[in-house]
Amino acid sequence: MLKMHRSERMVMLTKILSDSPGKVFTLGYFSEMFGVAKSTISEDIDILESTFRNFELGFIKTIPGASGGVIFIPSLGTEKTKDLLNFLCRELEKKERILPGGYLYMLDIIYNPEIVSNIGRIFAGEFFSRDVDYVVTVETKGIPLAFITAKYMNAPLVIVRHYSEATDGASVNINYVSGYSKKVQTMVLSIKALKRNSRLLFIDDFMKGGGTAKGIVELAKEFDCEVAGIGVLIKTAEPEKKLVDDYFSILTLDNVNEADATVKISPSERFNY
Amino acid sequence: MLKMHRSERMVMLTKILSDSPGKVFTLGYFSEMFGVAKSTISEDIDILESTFRNFELGFIKTIPGASGGVIFIPSLGTEKTKDLLNFLCRELEKKERILPGGYLYMLDIIYNPEIVSNIGRIFAGEFFSRDVDYVVTVETKGIPLAFITAKYMNAPLVIVRHYSEATDGASVNINYVSGYSKKVQTMVLSIKALKRNSRLLFIDDFMKGGGTAKGIVELAKEFDCEVAGIGVLIKTAEPEKKLVDDYFSILTLDNVNEADATVKISPSERFNY
CATH class of the missing domain: 1.10.10.10 (Winged helix-like DNA-binding domain superfamily/Winged helix DNA-binding domain)
Structure with missing residues (x-):
C-alpha cells in the first residue's frame, strides 16, 4: 500500500x-x-x-x-435543524398546498432526497442509542424517510405492506384500526423479514390517531419483537391523545383551514427555539 | 471564520x-x-x-x-462493482430463496441500505450524464433503490402508485398491461408531481416483460415528459424481447427451477469481467 x-x-x-x-x-x-x-x-x-x-x-x-x-x-446540528424546521413550516403553510378535505400536499417534501436526508439525520441522532435492529415503516409515503434513517443507523429496512405478493413468501397478516377514521386495514409482513427478539424503530411521515403505530406494535408481537422507538415527521395536534404514548415527532400540524385557506404548523415541543 | x-x-x-x-x-x-x-x-x-x-x-x-x-x-469503482455483483449472484442463487411459483425472496437485499446504496452508485455513475430532472419508480419494492439513486443524482424522487389517495390531490391515471402476465393495472400520479418537459429516469428492482417501464413511458407522455433512461437491478433472460428497448440492467436472471431447487443469475452483459 x-x-x-x-x-x-x-x-x-x-x-x-x-x-x-x-x-x-x-x-x-x-x-x-x-x-x-x-x-x-x-x-x-x-x-x-x-x-x-x-x-x-x-x-x-x-x-x-x-x-x-x-x-x-450521523446527526443534524442545532443551526441546521433550526433552519430545516423553519423552512419546512414556511413551505408547508403555503395555501396552495391545501387539498380538498383539509389534506396537505407534501409529496414533494417527503420524496426530496436532500430534505429527507436531513430529517433522517435528526431521527438517527435521536434514536441511535436505542440499539435498534431494524427500521420499520408501512408503505408508501414514509419509505424514503425510513430508508435513509435505516441507512444512517446501519440497520436493515423492513417495509410492511397492505397486500401480500408472491414475492413476499409466507407472511403474517394482522388487521388494525386506524386511530382516527376507525377504518379496519390490513398489515402484511413476510415471515422472513424479522428475526425473533429484535428491537424495531418505526418511522413514518404522519401521525394522526396513532393507529398505524399501534398496529406495528401489535405486528411486532407476532414476531416476538419490540418497538424500541417511534419517530414521525408530522403529528397532528388533534387528537392530543394518540393510541401510542412514547413517540418522537418533528413537526406539529395544528390545523388546516380550507375555508380561510390557512395552515398552522410548527416545530414540536422538543424543538423549542 | x-x-x-x-x-x-x-x-x-x-x-x-x-x-x-x-x-x-x-x-x-x-x-x-x-x-x-x-x-x-x-x-x-x-x-x-x-x-x-x-x-x-x-x-x-x-x-x-x-x-x-x-x-x-458518485459511482462504484470497478473492483467494488465486481465484488458486489459476485456477492449478489452468490446470495440470490441460494436455494432457500426459492418461493412457490418460481419467485425469489429478495426483500432483504433490496431493502438493505448498504447494498442498495452501492447499487445506487452504479446507477448514478451510469446515468449521471443524461441530465435527468426526476427519478421515477412504481411502488413498492423499487423505492429504496430509486430514492438513493435520486439522492446520488441530486434529483427529486417521484413515486407512481397503484391507487390514488386524498393526499395526492388531483392525479393522472393510466392503465397499462403487464408485459408478461398480460394483467391490466393502473398507475396513478399526482398532477403536481412533474413539471412539463422534464427528463425522467425510471428505476426499478425487476423487469420481466417490461410492461411497467412501458407504462411509465406512456404516463410520462401525459405530463409532456420524456423517459431519458431506464435502470433495473435484475432483468429476466426470458422473454428476451422486452416492451422497451433501451434499458440498463445490472443482473440477469436466467432461471429459477423449483423442481431442482436451482437458481441461475449472473451479471448482465455490460459487466463482462
Whole structure:
C-alpha cells in the first residue's frame, strides 16, 4: 500500500466513515489500508473528531478495548435543524398546498432526497442509542424517510405492506384500526423479514390517531419483537391523545383551514427555539 | 471564520461534497467558509480529486467559467462493482430463496441500505450524464433503490402508485398491461408531481416483460415528459424481447427451477469481467 499524506488520509477516513454510519472500523484496518502506524491513525481520528464536532457534522466516537474502533454517528446540528424546521413550516403553510378535505400536499417534501436526508439525520441522532435492529415503516409515503434513517443507523429496512405478493413468501397478516377514521386495514409482513427478539424503530411521515403505530406494535408481537422507538415527521395536534404514548415527532400540524385557506404548523415541543 | 489546517479543510470538503452529490459549489463559497484564498481551495480540490480518482470513490469534477465550481459525482469503482455483483449472484442463487411459483425472496437485499446504496452508485455513475430532472419508480419494492439513486443524482424522487389517495390531490391515471402476465393495472400520479418537459429516469428492482417501464413511458407522455433512461437491478433472460428497448440492467436472471431447487443469475452483459 502506498503511503499517503495526511490530507489524503483525511479524505479517505471521512468518506469511509460517513459512507458507513454506525459501523465499527478498527484502527488496525485503517493502519493497514494506509500503511502507517496506529498512533498516526489515532492522530488523524482526533482531527476528524474535532472537525466533526466543531461543525456539527455528526459524531465520531472511539470505542476502547479489543473489539473497539471508531464509528460515525450521523446527526443534524442545532443551526441546521433550526433552519430545516423553519423552512419546512414556511413551505408547508403555503395555501396552495391545501387539498380538498383539509389534506396537505407534501409529496414533494417527503420524496426530496436532500430534505429527507436531513430529517433522517435528526431521527438517527435521536434514536441511535436505542440499539435498534431494524427500521420499520408501512408503505408508501414514509419509505424514503425510513430508508435513509435505516441507512444512517446501519440497520436493515423492513417495509410492511397492505397486500401480500408472491414475492413476499409466507407472511403474517394482522388487521388494525386506524386511530382516527376507525377504518379496519390490513398489515402484511413476510415471515422472513424479522428475526425473533429484535428491537424495531418505526418511522413514518404522519401521525394522526396513532393507529398505524399501534398496529406495528401489535405486528411486532407476532414476531416476538419490540418497538424500541417511534419517530414521525408530522403529528397532528388533534387528537392530543394518540393510541401510542412514547413517540418522537418533528413537526406539529395544528390545523388546516380550507375555508380561510390557512395552515398552522410548527416545530414540536422538543424543538423549542 | 477561523482558519483551519489543510487536514481539517479536507474533512469538510469531503463531507460537504459527498453529502450533496450533483450540486455545484463555487470555490468562492469554500474560500469564504474556510477563510483562505481561492488558490488554496484549488489546491485542496486537486488533492481531493486525485484521492477520489485513485481509490475509485466517485468523481470530483471542476466546472470552469463564471458559473463554475466543483461537483461530486458518485459511482462504484470497478473492483467494488465486481465484488458486489459476485456477492449478489452468490446470495440470490441460494436455494432457500426459492418461493412457490418460481419467485425469489429478495426483500432483504433490496431493502438493505448498504447494498442498495452501492447499487445506487452504479446507477448514478451510469446515468449521471443524461441530465435527468426526476427519478421515477412504481411502488413498492423499487423505492429504496430509486430514492438513493435520486439522492446520488441530486434529483427529486417521484413515486407512481397503484391507487390514488386524498393526499395526492388531483392525479393522472393510466392503465397499462403487464408485459408478461398480460394483467391490466393502473398507475396513478399526482398532477403536481412533474413539471412539463422534464427528463425522467425510471428505476426499478425487476423487469420481466417490461410492461411497467412501458407504462411509465406512456404516463410520462401525459405530463409532456420524456423517459431519458431506464435502470433495473435484475432483468429476466426470458422473454428476451422486452416492451422497451433501451434499458440498463445490472443482473440477469436466467432461471429459477423449483423442481431442482436451482437458481441461475449472473451479471448482465455490460459487466463482462
